[in-house]
Amino acid sequence: MNYLYLLKRVAIAGLSVFVVSSVVFGVTTLLPGSAANIVLGTEATEEAVQQVNEDLGLDRPVYVQYLDFVGGVFTGDFGESLISGQPVAEILWPRLLRTLQLAVVAMLISMVVAIPLGIVAAAFRDRAPDFLITSGSYVGLSIPSFVSATLLLLFLTTPPLALFPKGGYVPPREGLVEWFHHLLLPALAMNTVILAYVLRQTRSSMVETLESDYIRTARLKGVAERNVLFKHALRNGLLPTITVLALNFGWMMGSVVIIEQIFAYPGMGEMIVQAIENRDLPLIQAGILVPTIAFITANFAADVIYTMLDPRINLGEE
Amino acid sequence: MATEDATAETDGERLPPIVTALATNRRILVGLALLVPVVVAAILGEAVAPYDPTETHVAQRYAGPGGQFILGTDHLGRDLLSRVILGGRTSLLLGFGATALGLTLGVPIGLLAGYVKGRTDEVLMRVMDIIISVPTLLLGLLILVALPSNIVNVILAIGVVYAPRIARVTRSATLSVSEQEYVLAARARGESNSYILFREILPNVTGPVVVEGSVRVGYAIMIGTALSFLGLGSGPPNPDWGFMIATAREHIYQTPWFLIWPSLALLVTVMATNVIGDGLRDVLDPRVTGERQ
Numbered sequence: 144m145n146y147l148y149l150l151k152r153v154a155i156a157g158l159s160v161f162v163v164s165s166v167v168f169g170v171t172t173l174l175p176g177s178a179a180n181i182v183l184g185t186e187a188t189e190e191a192v193q194q195v196n197e198d199l200g201l202d203r204p205v206y207v208q209y210l211d212f213v214g215g216v217f218t219g220d221f222g223e224s225l226i227s228g229q230p231v232a233e234i235l236w237p238r239l240l241r242t243l244q245l246a247v248v249a250m251l252i253s254m255v256v257a258i259p260l261g262i263v264a265a266a267f268r269d270r271a272p273d274f275l276i277t278s279g280s281y282v283g284l285s286i287p288s289f290v291s292a293t294l295l296l297l298f299l300t301t302p303p304l305a306l307f308p309k310g311g312y313v314p315p316r317e318g319l320v321e322w323f324h325h326l327l328l329p330a331l332a333m334n335t336v337i338l339a340y341v342l343r344q345t346r347s348s349m350v351e352t353l354e355s356d357y358i359r360t361a362r363l364k365g366v367a368e369r370n371v372l373f374k375h376a377l378r379n380g381l382l383p384t385i386t387v388l389a390l391n392f393g394w395m396m397g398s399v400v401i402i403e404q405i406f407a408y409p410g411m412g413e414m415i416v417q418a419i420e421n422r423d424l425p426l427i428q429a430g431i432l433v434p435t436i437a438f439i440t441a442n443f444a445a446d447v448i449y450t451m452l453d454p455r456i457n458l459g460e461e
Numbered sequence: 462m463a464t465e466d467a468t469a470e471t472d473g474e475r476l477p478p479i480v481t482a483l484a485t486n487r488r489i490l491v492g493l494a495l496l497v498p499v500v501v502a503a504i505l506g507e508a509v510a511p512y513d514p515t516e517t518h519v520a521q522r523y524a525g526p527g528g529q530f531i532l533g534t535d536h537l538g539r540d541l542l543s544r545v546i547l548g549g550r551t552s553l554l555l556g557f558g559a560t561a562l563g564l565t566l567g568v569p570i571g572l573l574a575g576y577v578k579g580r581t582d583e584v585l586m587r588v589m590d591i592i593i594s595v596p597t598l599l600l601g602l603l604i605l606v607a608l609p610s611n612i613v614n615v616i617l618a619i620g621v622v623y624a625p626r627i628a629r630v631t632r633s634a635t636l637s638v639s640e641q642e643y644v645l646a647a648r649a650r651g652e653s654n655s656y657i658l659f660r661e662i663l664p665n666v667t668g669p670v671v672v673e674g675s676v677r678v679g680y681a682i683m684i685g686t687a688l689s690f691l692g693l694g695s696g697p698p699n700p701d702w703g704f705m706i707a708t709a710r711e712h713i714y715q716t717p718w719f720l721i722w723p724s725l726a727l728l729v730t731v732m733a734t735n736v737i738g739d740g741l742r743d744v745l746d747p748r749v750t751g752e753r754q
Contacts, residue, residue: 159591170607285732287683289690289703290724293710297717397598401687405710415599416691419606431603435595442594 149447156443163435164216167428168209199225212428221429226421231429234414239433241312242403242410246395248323249330250388253338258384261345265380266372268350276342283339288398292332292405299328310407329406333398337391344387345380352380382452389445396434479744488740495733499726503549510543514700523716533718536708545722548700552730555616556682560674562620563627563681568670570624571631572658576639586632589625597622601688610693618688619681630673634666641665668745675741679734686727702727 183191196202199222200211215221221231264276300309307328315322352358353376361375362368399412407413411430418426483489502509511531518538526533532541570589574582592600604618638644639662647661686703688694694701702723709720 155587155590158587159594162588162591163595167603170603281732281735282728284735285679285683285728287687287690287727287731289687289706290727293706293713293720293724297713297720393594393596397596398687400598400602401690404691415602419602427606431595431599434599438596439594 145450148450152443152446156439159439160216160436161213163439164213164432165209167432168212171424171428172205172208216432221432222425224426225423226426231425234426235411235429235433238409238411238414239437241408242396242399242412242434243437245326245330245333245399245402245408245410246392248326249333249337249395250392252330253334253341253391254388256334257338257341258345258381261342261384262349262372262377262380264342264346265349265353268353273346277346280339280342283335284343286335288333288336289401289405291335292329292402295328295332296405310405312409329402329408332405333395333402336398337394340391340394341384341387345384348383349376349380352376355379378452382449385445385449385452389441392441393438396438399434482744483741486740486744488736488743490740492733492735492737492740495729496737499549499730499733500553502546503553506547506550510540510546512540512543514539514543514547516540523712523719525716526718532722533716535705535719536712536715541719541722544700544705545702545726548702548705548723549726549730551612551694551699551701552682552686552703552727555612555619555685556678556730556734558616559619559623559681559685560677562616563623563677564670564674566620566624567627568631568663571628572635572662572666574628575632575635576654576658576662578636582632586629589628592621592625593629597684598687601684602691602693605688605693610688612694615685615688615694619684622684623677623681627670627673627677630669631666634669635662638662638665672738672742672745675734676738679731679738682727682734683731 183195187195193202200208203211212222219232221235223230224234227234260276264273267273296309298304299306308325310329311325313321313325353372358371358376361371366375399410400415401412402408403410403412404416411434414426415430417423418430507513516539518534518540520538521529521534522536522538524530524534524538530540530542532545535541535544570585574585595603600622601615601618604621605614608614608617644657644661647657652661685694686701686706689701689703690707692704692707694704705723706720706727709723712719
């Protein structure tokens with residue numbers, strides 16, 4: 144592992160967080176409607192408004208507020224909710240954990256289902272299994288999560304097929320089965336697009352690998368087709384899938400906004416929608432920044448894992 | 462690449478193979494067969510819609526398909542077929558508008574970065590990476606929290622979200638093209654930078670850019686409907702697929718058709734753009750993008 148490379152990647156990730164938080168600050172500061180009016184309602188007295196502005200630190204110059212905000216982002220302090228007065232971090236943390244549980248389960252489902260299907264499609268390229276899998280992936284790619292969520296909710300939570308609860312969340316300490324039972328349906332609903340995407344990526348990189356010279360050599364040497372596929376091709380063929388999984392993490396951080404809303408799942412996405420309705424600025428800022436930071440971290444991790452697994456990249460740097 | 466070999470030939474001899482390839486590609490044909498009816502219906506709009514999409518027929522709420530209303534009616538007794546047709550206008554306008562904006566912003570940035578290289582490239586691409594690091598739906602939400610939600614701002618939000626992705630594709634195509642002999646020749650002839658960029662490079666990066674754009678149309682429609690599903694779209698009473706689906710969910714036990722039709726229209730449209738995108742990729746071969754550079 145090249146430490147200089149690692150250091151550069153950390154610097155880029157840090158810079159990204161800095162720039163994104165500046166933009167989020169800029170946009171939310173431009174918002175119409177003052178924070179004091181959000182707290183007090185529109186018929187507040189002049190003095191009360193002034194008092195709230197002082198309490199929130201909004202009477203300070205903009206650049207001080209800006210530095211304070213960006214500094215807060217790096218130390219995990221997002222201020223207090225305008226509506227409940229609770230510290231944002233306190234509201235956010237449990238919700239973030241719940242959203243991550245959902246995202247991880249969804250990610251695992253997509254890997255377990257999509258990668259084998261992608262390999263099968265590549266191995267049977269241009270034959271019936273490939274055709275079936277590829278056509279299915281088109282449908283998956285084209286169903287927005289709010290449609291698949293609604294359909295799953297309609298068919299699997301009401302009689303005659305009331306297999307799942309309609310929504311909500313049960314903490315794992317109250318029973319792992321119950322926890323998973325509540326998590327599975329939203330995770331599936333989130334999956335249609337991601338699954339299709341991972342599948343297509345796996346298929347195309349496997350197809351490409353199977354056509355490469357070293358695979359041809361292996362075949363000519365008389366290596367059994369099974370071994371060609373699982374021993375020689377798989378390792379290289381799956382490398383790009385790591386990057387795709389990280390990209391999908393970003394997609395998930397967006398789609399949880401919709402999925403959690405539909406399944407009344409008390410995570411970050413549901414919080415953002417509420418915060419937008421209430422114009423609760425600190426919550427909106429944190430709700431957009433935290434998933435973005437999570438995504439930046441996921442990309443960073445994918446980059447590092449990729450570098451560790453790909454022998455070509457290592458060779459080039461040593 | 463075929464186009465390179467053909468530079469000596471005249472345009473008249475070079476074009477037909479591509480046109481034939483496009484016109485006979487099975488995926489493109491299937492995609493067009495799905496997309497064209499939706500587009501035509503959306504353009505004709507009121508002319509083909511059997512009813513005024515905002516006209517309510519209170520006595521016939523939740524009507525099923527068949528009968529007086531071909532696809533049935535919604536919770537206010539409005540004709541679903543007419544609403545799906547005019548909702549398509551919003552979604553398509555959004556998909557194509559946002560993609561056009563994304564191309565307008567992204568292509569010049571990508572061309573510049575790939576052609577000038579060096580520090581400019583590094584800075585531009587770093588900025589693009591940072592924009593990409595915000596999950597698309599969240600960036601859209603952020604923009605629409607600050608701006609009033611109407612169709613123009615939705616297009617603006619999605620266009621900005623997509624510009625960096627298009628810039629990336631354009632850049633990597635430009636990188637590989639800018640080392641080609643005809644570009645070096647043009648430079649040796651003393652052509653201006655803008656001539657080289659727009660006359661020599663741009664025509665030769667259109668393949669990957671067109672492929673990227675065609676895929677973006679579908680995604681833009683999806684994000685647009687997702688935003689209006691969350692109540693940040695063009696808003697009622699204009700019919701809009703995302704908003705129709707959001708409303709239909711509340712009336713799902715009265716009539717499933719209210720949900721089914723706009724969902725199906727959305728599915729068919731997005732699927733068509735995906736299939737066309739793949740077909741274009743087959744023909745225009747994006748391997749030229751030079752991802753490994």
